[in-house]
Amino acid sequence: MTLTDLPAGFRDEEQRGYVRRVIHDRLADDRDQQECRYLMRFWWQLGMTYQEVTLDQLRANLGEATLRLVEELIDAVRTSPEAIDDWIDTVEGSLPVVRDRGFEEAGTWPSGKARPTP
Numbered sequence: 502m503t504l505t506d507l508p509a510g511f512r513d514e515e516q517r518g519y520v521r522r523v524i525h526d527r528l529a530d531d532r533d534q535q536e537c538r539y540l541m542r543f544w545w546q547l548g549m550t551y552q553e554v555t556l557d558q559l560r561a562n563l564g565e566a567t568l569r570l571v572e573e574l575i576d577a578v579r580t581s582p583e584a585i586d587d588w589i590d591t592v593e594g595s596l597p598v599v600r601d602r603g604f605e606e607a608g609t610w611p612s613g614k615a616r617p618t619p
Contacts, residue, residue, distance in 0.1 A: 504555065505546075505550050505552055511547075512582035516585060520589065524543070524574075526599065528540055536564055539559055570592060
């Protein structure tokens with residue numbers, strides 16, 4: 502199944518960027534290089550109309566829990582911007598920020614929610 506329709510499903514560029522931050526900060530754990538590599542290909546797919554990664558590749562390379570969240574996001578993107586907001590709230594409410602060794606060494610560790618507050 503192609504994922505090239507995903508860029509059109511976001512409310513705006515701000516929402517897409519926020520989803521990308523959630524993926525990067527809460528799902529992409531560099532301790533599992535293969536999963537992280539394909540998750541970042543999916544991250545790129547969210548903004549590209551050409552094929553960066555397929556659902557079959559994601560199914561073959563993501564762990565069960567990560568794949569479930571990615572499939573839920575795909576469904577949300579294909580449903581509505583409000584469904585995407587619900588996905589964001591669910592992920593932020595249930596997953597901590599991944600401990601990134603690079604951030605720790607640089608002293609730039611992110612904290613809190615990535616979503617800007619009004």
